Amino acid sequence: xxxxxxxxxxxxxxxxxxxxxxxxxxxxxxxxxxxxxxxxxxxxxxxxxxxxxxxxxxxxxxxxxxxxxxxxxxxxxxxxxxxxxxxxxxxxxxxxxxxxxxxxxxxxxxxxxxxxxxxxxxxxxxxxxxxxxxxxxxxxxxxxxxxxxxxxxxxxxxxxxxxxxxxxxxxxxxxxxxxxxxxxxxxxxxxxxxxxxxxxxxxxxxxxxxxxxxxxxxxxxxxxxxxxxxxxxxxxxxxxxxxxxxxxxxxxxxxxxxxxxxxxxxxxxxxxxxxxxxxxxxxxxxxxxxxxxxxxxxxxxxxxxxxxxxxxxxxxxxxxxxxxxxxxxxxxxxxxxxxxxxxxxxxxxxxxxxxxxxxxxxxxxxxxxxxxxxxxxxxxxxxxxxxxxxxxxxxxxxxxxxxxxxxxxxxxxxxxxxxxxxxxxxxxxxxxxxxxxxxxxxxxxxxxxxxxxxxxxxxxxxxxxxxxxxxxxxxxxxxxxxxxxxxxxxxxxxxxxxxxxxxxxxxxxxxxxxxxxxxxxxxxxxxxxxxxxxxxxxxxxxxxxxxxxxxxxxxxxxxxxxxxxxxxxxxxxxxxxxxxxxxxxxxxxxxxxxxxxxxxxxxxxxxxxxxxxxxxxxxxxxxxxxxxxxxxxxxxxxxxxxxxxxxxxxxxxxxxxxxxxxxxxxxxxxxxx
Numbered sequence: 001x002x003x004x005x006x007x008x009x010x011x012x013x014x015x016x017x018x019x020x021x022x023x024x025x026x027x028x029x030x031x032x033x034x035x036x037x038x039x040x041x042x043x044x045x046x047x048x049x050x051x052x053x054x055x056x057x058x059x060x061x062x063x064x065x066x067x068x069x070x071x072x073x074x075x076x077x078x079x080x081x082x083x084x085x086x087x088x089x090x091x092x093x094x095x096x097x098x099x100x101x102x103x104x105x106x107x108x109x110x111x112x113x114x115x116x117x118x119x120x121x122x123x124x125x126x127x128x129x130x131x132x133x134x135x136x137x138x139x140x141x142x143x144x145x146x147x148x149x150x151x152x153x154x155x156x157x158x159x160x161x162x163x164x165x166x167x168x169x170x171x172x173x174x175x176x177x178x179x180x181x182x183x184x185x186x187x188x189x190x191x192x193x194x195x196x197x198x199x200x201x202x203x204x205x206x207x208x209x210x211x212x213x214x215x216x217x218x219x220x221x222x223x224x225x226x227x228x229x230x231x232x233x234x235x236x237x238x239x240x241x242x243x244x245x246x247x248x249x250x251x252x253x254x255x256x257x258x259x260x261x262x263x264x265x266x267x268x269x270x271x272x273x274x275x276x277x278x279x280x281x282x283x284x285x286x287x288x289x290x291x292x293x294x295x296x297x298x299x300x301x302x303x304x305x306x307x308x309x310x311x312x313x314x315x316x317x318x319x320x321x322x323x324x325x326x327x328x329x330x331x332x333x334x335x336x337x338x339x340x341x342x343x344x345x346x347x348x349x350x351x352x353x354x355x356x357x358x359x360x361x362x363x364x365x366x367x368x369x370x371x372x373x374x375x376x377x378x379x380x381x382x383x384x385x386x387x388x389x390x391x392x393x394x395x396x397x398x399x400x401x402x403x404x405x406x407x408x409x410x411x412x413x414x415x416x417x418x419x420x421x422x423x424x425x426x427x428x429x430x431x432x433x434x435x436x437x438x439x440x441x442x443x444x445x446x447x448x449x450x451x452x453x454x455x456x457x458x459x460x461x462x463x464x465x466x467x468x469x470x471x472x473x474x475x476x477x478x479x480x481x482x483x484x485x486x487x488x489x490x491x492x493x494x495x496x497x498x499x500x501x502x503x504x505x506x507x508x509x510x511x512x513x514x515x516x517x518x519x520x521x522x523x524x525x526x527x528x529x530x531x532x533x534x535x536x537x538x539x540x541x542x543x544x545x546x547x548x549x550x551x552x553x554x555x556x557x558x559x560x561x562x563x564x565x566x567x568x569x570x571x572x573x574x575x576x577x578x579x580x581x582x583x584x585x586x587x588x589x590x591x592x593x594x595x596x597x598x599x600x601x602x603x604x605x606x607x608x609x610x611x612x613x614x615x616x617x618x619x620x621x622x623x624x625x626x627x628x629x630x631x632x633x634x635x636x637x638x639x640x641x642x643x644x645x646x647x648x649x650x651x652x653x654x655x656x657x658x659x660x661x662x663x664x665x666x667x668x669x670x671x672x673x
Contacts, residue, residue: 017088090375180233321478437495
C-alpha cells in the first residue's frame, strides 16, 4: 500500500491491536496491495527488509522499534508513525480505524528539511563557582577540556594542587553574551592566582574579559541569561546538588566538536512593522522572546539564530509574516492538520478533537495512558510538534475550519513560563469562535504531566454544534493563511457577524480617524509598512485598506495631530478588501500663481495658528505669504520694501573685456589730444 509516495507497512504488534488494512486503504484512497503483518520487528522482519531493498521511501506504522528498523536499513528513507499507543491500545480500539487512517495521512505529508547552522566548540570551558567545590570541578574537567577557573567567593580555604593544569582567577562575572563556541564574558574585581602562592593564596593583576566555548556556572547566583536552560553551551547547576554537578560535568565533556542546529525561524526584514523613521510600532516578538535572541535593528528587528531556541513565539505572533517558522514551514504544519481531519472525516470519524503536543513531552503521557489507563479516546487525534509555539493563530483557525471540534494543547509544567504567546493566540481564536456563535471551550491549554488528569480532560464530549469542513490549501503569506480560515468559519457560522470585535493587540482591525482634526499631512501613509494606508497622486486623499492592516500602531505614533486610534476587529464585509476613502479635499492653490501646493485644511490651520499672533504675520500682506507656494513666497519676500534683507541693485559685473575696452578708449583720447 502506497500513501503519498511512500510504501506503508502495517503491523498488529503481535495481535494486540486491531488494524483493518482494507478500511484504512479505502479511507486513504491508497494504491497497491494492502498487507498487515503481526510481527514486523520479529517474525515478519523479512517483509520490511524486502520493502527497504526496493529503494522506495517507507512509512512504518511502529514508533517503538524505530531504532531497530533504522539499523536494518541505514540508507533507506524512513518515516515512523505510532498507531498502537495513539489508537490501538485503547478501550475504544474497535472504533479507531478512522483515527489510524488519519494519523497515516498526516505522517505522509512531506516536511521540507530545515536549514542548518554549524557551531564549533574546541572545549574552552570556564568553571565559575565558589571555593574548593569549583576547584575540584575544574580539576575533574581539566583532563578533557581547556579549563579556566573563576572563583567568585573567598579563596582563603583553597588547597591548590601541586600541578595545576589550568588558569585560575578570582572575581565575578559582570555580564555575558554569546552561545556555544562563542561566549564573551566581562569580569569585574578580577585577580589572577599567582604561581608563587604557598601557605596562602597570592594574587596578581587579572584580565578583564574572557572568551570561551562553554560555561559551567556553579556559583549559586542568578543565571547569566534569561531562559538559561535554552542557551546552548551554558550549564547552570545548583552547587549543593552533587548529582546535578556530575550530570553537568558529563554534559560539558560532550560539548566539544562541530554541532548542527536548525535555523528555526526565517526573517524578511522588508515585511517587519517594528519601526519607521524613529517611531516604534510592533514589538510583539521583542516582548515574547524568552531567550533575548531578538533585538531592534533600525526599522526592523534582528534575530540571532545561534541564540534562538526555536520556541516559535515570534513567528506565531508576527502579524505581517516577517518572521516565519522554518522547522518546519508554517504551511507544512497546516497541511498536516488538513490531511489529518480530511481523512478522519472520509473514514467515517465523528467529533474530532486534535491533541497537539510536543515530541519531548506528549508521547510519554500517551504511552502511559495506553499501557496503564484507558488509552486515548477514538475521536482524539494526537499530532506531535517540535514546539507548541509554532502553532499560530492562522493554523489554529485553519484546524477549526477543517472540522476540528476542539483543539487541546498539551504542555508540561516546565513549559508554563514559555507559553504566553500561545495563550495570546488562543485568546484571539477563542474570541473568533465565541463571536461567530461556535461557543466557548473550543481551545484548551492543558499544562499537565499526570496521565490520569490528561485522560480526565479528554474524556468529556466535544462542545455542541457542527463545525465547517473546509478543504482550502494553506497558500500565500500569513495574511492569506489567516484570511482563508476566517472566511470559512464565517460562512458556516451559527451567528455570522459583519464586524467582529477583537481583543487588544489582535493582528487585524480597522482605524478610527478624527476626520475634522486630520490635515491630510499623509505622514501615516509614509509610515504604514503594509500598504493599508494609501494616498492619491492626483488629489489630497487618505484611503484605508482594512484587509492589509496589522494593527502595528505606527500610524498612531506618527500622526502629528494624534487623531488616529486602532480598532481591533474582523471585518467580513467586502469593503475590507478594497480601499475606502477616509478624507479627501481639494488642493489649496497659491493665491499668486494659482499652483496647487497643499491641502486646504493644512493651510487654514497654519494661518489660524500664526495670523495676528506672530510678529512676522501682523499685516494682510504678511498673512498672504502663508497662502503662497514656496517659489512665490521667496519672490514676494525680496520684493517687499520693508524687508531688512532687501539690498540695493547689484552693480553690473565687470570683465577683462570691459577693462581692455576702457583702456583702448583712453589711449585713443590721448592720441587725439
